[in-house]
Amino acid sequence: MPELSFEAKGQWRPMAAADLPGVLAVADRVHPAFPEDGAVFEERLRLYPAGCLAFSSGADVLGYAVSHPWRAFDPPALNARLGELSRRSDTYYIHDVALLPELRGSGAAALVVALLIARARKEGFATVSLVAVNGSAGFWAHHGFHDVAARKVVDAALARKLRGYDDAAAFMVRTL
Numbered sequence: 001m002p003e004l005s006f007e008a009k010g011q012w013r014p015m016a017a018a019d020l021p022g023v024l025a026v027a028d029r030v031h032p033a034f035p036e037d038g039a040v041f042e043e044r045l046r047l048y049p050a051g052c053l054a055f056s057s058g059a060d061v062l063g064y065a066v067s068h069p070w071r072a073f074d075p076p077a078l079n080a081r082l083g084e085l086s087r088r089s090d091t092y093y094i095h096d097v098a099l100l101p102e103l104r105g106s107g108a109a110a111l112v113v114a115l116l117i118a119r120a121r122k123e124g125f126a127t128v129s130l131v132a133v134n135g136s137a138g139f140w141a142h143h144g145f146h147d148v149a150a151r152k153v154v155d156a157a158l159a160r161k162l163r164g165y166d167d168a169a170a171f172m173v174r175t176l
Contacts, residue, residue, distance in 0.1 A: 009103060010062050012112055015045055015052035022061025023054065030098040034133055034165060036079045043081050044068060044095060051092075051119065055099060055108055063099035065112045067092060069123065073148070073155070075131050075171060078164050091173070092120030094130040113143050121176055131162065132170040145172035 015023070024038050045052045048068035055063035068082075069089035076082060076095070094116055099109055120128045132140050137147060147170045148158075162169045 009106060009108070010055050010057035010060075012053050012055050012065075012108070012115060014049065015054040015064060015066075017042070017045065019054045019056070019061050019064070020045070022056075023064045026061060026063055026098050026100060027096070029100065031096075031134065034078060040079060040081060041066065047082060047085050051116070053112060053115065055103070055112070062103055063097075063108065063112075065097045065116060066095040067116050067119070068095065069093070069125070070129075072127060072129065072173075073158055073171070075129065075158075075161055077161055090125070091127045091129045092116070092123060092125040094128060109139070110143070117143075117174070117176065125176065127173050127175055129171065129173045131165055132172050133165050133168070135168070137170045137172065140172050140174075143174070145174040147172050 020038060020041055023041055027036060027041075044066045051065075051067035053065040054061050069085055070076065070091055070093035071086050071088055072091040075093065097109060097112055097116075117128055128145070130140065130145065132145075132147075141147070149170060158171060162171055
């Protein structure tokens, strides 16, 4: 994947293992209510490096995106390792997109969403899915995702997983 610059603030590039301390620092700052162990990020990078990106300026990690193929309507639980990617993957799952607050509104998030959707199309997926937290459902809706609960298609197992995030978590899907 080519490096994509965004003004002078930084660029999206493939994530490397050396980025993980910076990724964890961003995650701790952006998602304090949704902590995940470093092992979760290490595993996602190992299992599907093509879906892991870092937004950096020099050596500083200012944001990240983690995504991978997965099973539709079955998001991984918060802070859970996968073991392996599902052989029955039928959606492209966006595990997390996080940017430091000073980059919000810069367009960097919209750019990475476009990159992840392009990856999903390239891999032949018909849908992209995610769990929206921290009041981000409006952002994701702007990018074509819809809240499946609003369409009354949430089963009991999915509802339990969403409660593992918080009461406001929304499972969202975009059809490609």
